[in-house]
Amino acid sequence: MITRIAASLDTIPANLKGVVLMVLSGACYATMAAVIRGLAADIHPLEMVFFRALFGLIAVLPFFFSRGLEGMRMPRKHRFLLRGATQVGAQMSFYFGITIIPLAAAITLSMTHAIFTAAGAVIFLGEPSVWRRWFAIALGFAGALVIMRPDIAFFFGLSEASAETDMRELGAFLVVLSTVGYAGLTVHSKVLTRTEPISAIITWTLIFSTPLSLILAAFVWVWPTWDQWFFLFLIGALGTMGNATMTNAFKVGEMTALAPVMYVRLVWAALLGFVLFSEIPDMFTGLGAAMIVVAGVYLSRLESRRAKARAATEAAESAKEQV
Numbered sequence: 001m002i003t004r005i006a007a008s009l010d011t012i013p014a015n016l017k018g019v020v021l022m023v024l025s026g027a028c029y030a031t032m033a034a035v036i037r038g039l040a041a042d043i044h045p046l047e048m049v050f051f052r053a054l055f056g057l058i059a060v061l062p063f064f065f066s067r068g069l070e071g072m073r074m075p076r077k078h079r080f081l082l083r084g085a086t087q088v089g090a091q092m093s094f095y096f097g098i099t100i101i102p103l104a105a106a107i108t109l110s111m112t113h114a115i116f117t118a119a120g121a122v123i124f125l126g127e128p129s130v131w132r133r134w135f136a137i138a139l140g141f142a143g144a145l146v147i148m149r150p151d152i153a154f155f156f157g158l159s160e161a162s163a164e165t166d167m168r169e170l171g172a173f174l175v176v177l178s179t180v181g182y183a184g185l186t187v188h189s190k191v192l193t194r195t196e197p198i199s200a201i202i203t204w205t206l207i208f209s210t211p212l213s214l215i216l217a218a219f220v221w222v223w224p225t226w227d228q229w230f231f232l233f234l235i236g237a238l239g240t241m242g243n244a245t246m247t248n249a250f251k252v253g254e255m256t257a258l259a260p261v262m263y264v265r266l267v268w269a270a271l272l273g274f275v276l277f278s279e280i281p282d283m284f285t286g287l288g289a290a291m292i293v294v295a296g297v298y299l300s301r302l303e304s305r306r307a308k309a310r311a312a313t314e315a316a317e318s319a320k321e322q323v
Contacts, residue, residue, distance in 0.1 A: 014252050019261050021249035026265030028242030032235055033107055034272040037098050039231050044220035045095035048235060049088060050213040055236025057206040063199055079192075083185060083201075084208025088216070090181030093174040100171030103273035104281040105147055108266055108289045109175040114296045115140030116183035124187055132302055136295045143291030146284055148172040263293045 036048060098106045119137050121127040148169060185205075192201050224232060246262070266289055273279035281289075 018249040018252050021245045021252070022261040023264050025242045025245035025249060026262070027268050028238045028245065030103075030107060030265045030268035030272055032238035032242065033098055033103060033269065034276055035231055035235050035238070036095055037103060038276065039228065039235075040095070040099040043222065043224060043228055043232070044217070045099065046092060046213070046220050047217040047222070048095055048232065049091045050210070050217040051232040052091060052236055052239060053088070053206055053210040053213050055233060056240060057203070057210050059236070059240055060199065060203050060206065063203075079188075080204040081208050083188065083205045084210075084212055086181050086185055087205055087209045088213045090178040090185070091213075092178075092216070093181065094178035097171045097174030097178065100167055101175070102279040102281065102285070103277060104266065104270040104279065104289075105172065105285045106175050107269035108285060108292060109144055109147055109172060110179055111263060111266065111289075111292050111296060112140055112144050112176065113179050113182050113186070114299055115144075115292070116180050117186045118299050120183055120187040121190070125190060128306070130302075133299065136298045136302070139298075140292050140295035143288040143295065144172075144176060145288075146291065147288035148176070149284055260293070260297050263289075263296065266293070 036045070039048065094106075094110065097109075115137055118133060122129045122133065189198075189201060270281050273281070
């Protein structure tokens, strides 16, 4: 389906095509979050995590088996067990957090993924540790803190915590915790892709995360109604479609042109939050979102410049070898 959409856009410039796909990706992710929030009143988040993994596994298995016996080879099983557990933990934290805090705030905090990934790449992958990157990372962290608004006075024992503050901080903490987990998976994927195909990484992670999430879901299990089955399937479909459209967007367009558009999901989240749940983003969410967007876009531009410089260096070295 995504391929057909991309093919139908062949007549327009590559960057504009990428923008259209990125806007669609943002709509998919924001709608998925809204469905999770609405469904949580009847279906426990742990059960939704299981169905998200199950439907994702069903979607990728045909492509996985199409590679034959080579595709079914399981490398480093302990690593994929850890990846599966991390993915379950990250999804569980996000699904719980999104039921506690406003939709726009949750989606905004989830966008710190790029910030945590950049920090992880410097610490664990040895990528360049330049002050510009750390400035952007610090700005993104500050934006997250603005949205979370931790009660500093309570932390130092100067005031008593309120129930509203406790729930807001808990929900925000869970979303940020999920983002840290997803960032860890992203950094680990960069290592695995050196020796393993992306399809195998995705599939084996789901093969482990599906039974792990089922074990947790068994403690809170309720059989979905026919309507709920539809929405559970919709969560899986929207998540898959959002990932596919974003991947295709970066494939056809330039990162520097698409990075700002990636944050359009914040607009979708605010719109859906207002229409479906009567939520109006507060001043702190707006300010924090602006800081996270600036940090994310700046990091994307730094990465794009670094990639171009690396490509130019490799081209120059190749030219020298030919001479």
